[in-house]
Amino acid sequence: MINRATPQSAVTLHDIYLARARIAGQAVRTPLVKSVSLSERFEAEVYLKLETLQPSGAFKLRGALNAIAALDEATLERGVTTASTGNHGRAVAWAASRLGARAIICVSGLVPANKVAAIEALGAEVRTVGRSQDDAFVEARRLVAEEGMTLIEPFDDPLIVAGQGTIGLELMEDVPELDRVLIGLSGGGLLGGIGRAVRGINPRVRVTGVSMMYGAAMIESLANGHPVEVEEVETLADSLGGGIGLDNRCTWSLVREVMSDHHQVSERAIAAAMVHFLEVEKMLVEGAAVVGLAALEEHAIDIRGEKVALIVSGNGVDMATWQRARGMTDT
Structure with a gap:
């Protein structure tokens, strides 16, 4: 088992294979489908990795299952908690219900109502605290300190990273000659895990x-040379919101190691990609889920002749957000 106290270098390719064995039969091996329209548009082979087809609706299920399945019975009985912008909370609720653990999910007031409802539908309790994920984390950590619950980190945990990294194994098995993968970047668990897997198999x-244009905590932290706080702002890519933690011990250094390049995209570009x-x-x-396409379009990334995968990370969009996106493309 991965030692949670060790640095990110302990998240190895082997650990990702162990995670795949641990979550087998619960998380879905999602399809990788070729987009005819995007392949023609960019003169490349463009594939869509459909994490939207996970039982919880997003990739987060992989990491949550890996982390919760690693707990012993006594720990499970005390319950689990987390802070989330939506998809991780839904994943923790789903995994906890399957593994017989009580779950309390702490969210901020910026989390859309549809995501809160989806968490509650899985039997978890939702507590709304403050206006940022950092505020929600205060309540989650209180539950750990005062009620003995176990915190399931959204991203900054080797077990979470290894779980998300199983996506990378599937990519390389389905397209062994993969040239590039575009991944939404927030806390870094998804990019770090996939990056560790695909570059562990093929460093090229x-x-x-x-990331979105404003409130991108990981990019600001990399630019400053250490984790920093950023103000959260409303965005169509709400799942990419939240900080990375000033005491980040895993994903900041891992993203710095495995990420080849980065782009920030405007709200209008995200809206056009959603449409x-x-x-x-x-x-x-x-x-x-669409920021990879937004980056290809807005930054005119030249992928001609390449085999490229876009991580379609989740399906948690409400109608108000969709209508806002549609309105941006009509003007």
Whole structure:
């Protein structure tokens, strides 16, 4: 088992294979489908990794299952908690219900109502605290200190990183000659895990991170040379919100190691990508799931002749957010 107290270098390719064995039969091996429209548009082979088809609706289920399945019975009985912008909370609720643990999910007031409802539908208690994920974390840590619950980190945990890294194993098995993968970047668990996996198998794969234009904590932290706080702002890519923790011990250094390049995208570009996914790919997905396409379009990234994967990370979009995105493309 991964030692949670060790640095990120302990998250090895072997650990990711162990995670795959641990979550087998619960998390889905999601399909990787070729987009005909995007392949023609960019003169490349463009594939969509459909994490929207996980039982919880997003990739977060992999890491949550890996972390909760590693707990002993006595710890499970005391319950689990976390702070979340939505998808991680839903994943923890789903995994806890399957493994027989009570779950309390702490969220901020910025989390959309549809994501709160989805968490509650899985039997977890939701507590709304403050206006940022950092505020929600205060309550989660109180539950750990005062009620003995176990904190399931959204991203900054080797077990979470290893769980998300199983996506990378599937990518390399399905497209062994993969040239590039574009991944939404927030706390770094998804990019760090996938990056560790794909570059552990083939160091030549380019790992491209994508963030929204404002409130991108990981990018600000990398630019400053250490974790920093940023103000959270409303964005179509709400799943990419939140800080990385001033005491970050895992993902900040891992992202710095495995990420090849990075792009920030505007709200208008995210909106246009969401509209493309619904109208052309016939998929209703959240803003964070389309930032890879937004980056290809807005930054004119030259991928001609490449085999490229876009991580379609989740489907947690409400109609108000979708209508806001549609409105941006109509002006």
